[in-house]
Amino acid sequence: MSADPHPQPGGFAHGLSHDDWQRIGAALRYLGRDLHHRSYAVTSERRELLWQEMDACLHLAERLERQHEPVLLRATPGSRPCTLVTGASSGIGAALARALASEAGRNGVPLVLVARRLDRLETLAEELRGANGVEVLCLCSDLAEPEAAWRLLEQLLQRDLTVHTLVNNAGFGLGGAFHQVPWGRVEAMLQLMVSTCAALCHGVLPAMRSAGGGRIINVASLAGLVPGLPGSALYGASKAFLIRFSQSLALENRESGVRVIALCPGYVHTEFHAVLGVEERMRRNLPGAMWMQADDLARRTLAALDGRRTVVVPGLLNQLIAGLTRWLPEGPAGRLTTAFSRRYRRR
Structure with missing residues (x-):
């Protein structure tokens, strides 16, 4: 046979x-x-x-x-809660790690940083240990690989760690028409920004619920709120998934004390656009009022955890854009996002 x-x-x-x-x-x-x-x-x-x-x-x-069995973290008499930040080596992830470090240090909670670039993680960890006296654990992992989420959770399990605060931030951008994007990159984006995020939430929620509280920050994007963004089809769709997913999780866990938010930033000064090769033209073509500093975004995010909104859009201009595209009919909204996409991509 x-x-x-x-x-x-x-x-x-x-x-x-x-x-x-x-x-x-x-x-x-x-x-x-x-x-x-x-x-x-x-x-x-x-x-x-x-x-x-x-x-x-x-x-x-x-x-x-x-083959790898799904891993569920459960609180035991010897386990400790931690704060877990993915994509922590730069940009929004590093800024959120800095903002959470002082809180973790005060509460005696370990801070676990995850990214592919271990050297950057170690540099950030030294900074945070010195500034906040926090215990920092650096884990090198490519979360775009299948089963990577389970391997990460297993590493926490082996260290008797559960997760009190999860920041799903790891991600990357894909520019250009969808049919021109190599399929391997498409699969990697779906794995990283959809499957891995869902797997980590699935793995940490049991311990959060049994402990009577926890926090999940799914880093989405303003791109997930607009009705289509030509040139960023899969990126926008994956962020839209995170938004709807977070809204459902928030409702499911409302009575358990677990706080879930979808963070939807607009343009942030990070390496993100430089990696795509569009940073200079975007800075040239987009007004400065549309940009935000990563540290400012991180402060607003932590403040939002104490609020009631699930979908968090930092910045008045970003809120205006989100509201405008939501209420416009599909045709005009599509023409607006198409014109906007052409403007920031033109040379």
């Missing part, structure tokens, strides 16, 4: 540990190599069949070796 190279989700047997899956995957990988060696001693027709079997075994081995 051929190994199914595309097993259906949930088709794996339950009750096996991660080590068990690793052993099964290794056995299938060995079988695939054995089939490859045997193929040279048979006819060409039989060799083709063996190669198909080999490919199926190797593909399934890769799937099994990546």
Whole structure:
């Protein structure tokens, strides 16, 4: 019987540990190599069949070796709550980490910083330890990888940490027409800004609810509130998901003491637009009143946690834009966002 190279989700047997899956995957990988060696001693027709079997075994081995059970953090007598910030190496994430560090230091709560660039995390950690006397843990992780959220939560579990404050900030931008974006980048964005955010919320909520409180800050964007933004189709859609997701979580957890907000900033002075290669032209084409400093945004965000709004749009001009595009008919709103997109992208 051929190994199914595309097993259906949930088709794996339950009750096996991660080590068990690793052993099964290794056995299938060995079988695939054995089939490859045997193929040279048979006819060409039989060799083709063996190669198909080999490919199926190797593909399934890769799937099994990546298999990872979802991780749920639960409070235990020895566990400690922490503040977790993803995408903390620069920009909004670093600013939020700085704003949360003094609070964490006062409360004796560890601050966990997550990003791909460990050197930047360590530099920020030293700054925060010196300024606030806070315990800081730096974890290097690419959250755009499948299963990365579970691996991160498992690292917290191994350290007897639960999460009291979660900041889902990790993300990146994609410029240009959607059909021109490499599919690998599309998958990475969906994984990072949709799946990973949802997985982390899923993993931390049980402990928050049992503790009678917690905070989740999902960093969305003004782009998620406007009805379409040409040139940023997937980015805007992923941020719109975060907004609606946060609104639903806030309602589901309203009686549990868990506060959930979707932060929707406009233009912020960070590396974000420089990475996209559009920073200079945006600074040239957009008025200064539309920009905000990251530290100012962070202060407004922490103040919003004490408020009642779920969707937080910092800045009067940003609030005006959000309200205008919400109430305009679809046609005029679309023409407005298209003209705006062309303006900030023109050279």
